[in-house]
Amino acid sequence: MTFDCRSCGACCCNTDENRTEKYVDYVEVTPRAALSRHPALLRRLTVLNGDGERHMKLRGREQRCIALEGTLGIEVSCAIYQLRPAACRRVQPGSRECRRDRHERLIE
Numbered sequence: 001m002t003f004d005c006r007s008c009g010a011c012c013c014n015t016d017e018n019r020t021e022k023y024v025d026y027v028e029v030t031p032r033a034a035l036s037r038h039p040a041l042l043r044r045l046t047v048l049n050g051d052g053e054r055h056m057k058l059r060g061r062e063q064r065c066i067a068l069e070g071t072l073g074i075e076v077s078c079a080i081y082q083l084r085p086a087a088c089r090r091v092q093p094g095s096r097e098c099r100r101d102r103h104e105r106l107i108e
């Protein structure tokens, strides 16, 4: 099995567990994140929760990150790849988390 992120995007969507728990805080954008130095992008792509923490917005029935472009499982890209938050950099292709996310989004 190959783990090509450019034809996947599964880990750029809210997880089934979060959906079940109606948990919509997704990838956190901390004040020290590179993205935080871009106010216009912050306004467009992120949302503050009740505790004042900033997260990437989710959109659509797929609950995908607003910065994810393309079609899940076919061809995708991150519109802010160079500025993506730290959490986005942690998921390793082929890891347990990666395999779970791919399974949940029916990408085998």
Ligand code: SF4
Residues within 6 Å of the ligand: 003, 004, 005, 006, 008, 009, 010, 011, 012, 091, 092, 093, 094, 097, 098, 099, 101, 102
């Ligand atoms: S789920 Fe795995 S293969 Fe898919 S984009 Fe994330 S790290 Fe890459």
Ligand code: SF4
Residues within 6 Å of the ligand: 011, 012, 013, 027, 056, 065, 066, 067, 068, 069, 077, 078, 079, 080, 081, 084, 085, 088
């Ligand atoms: S910021 Fe980019 S890498 Fe991170 S979840 Fe969104 S689309 Fe994926």
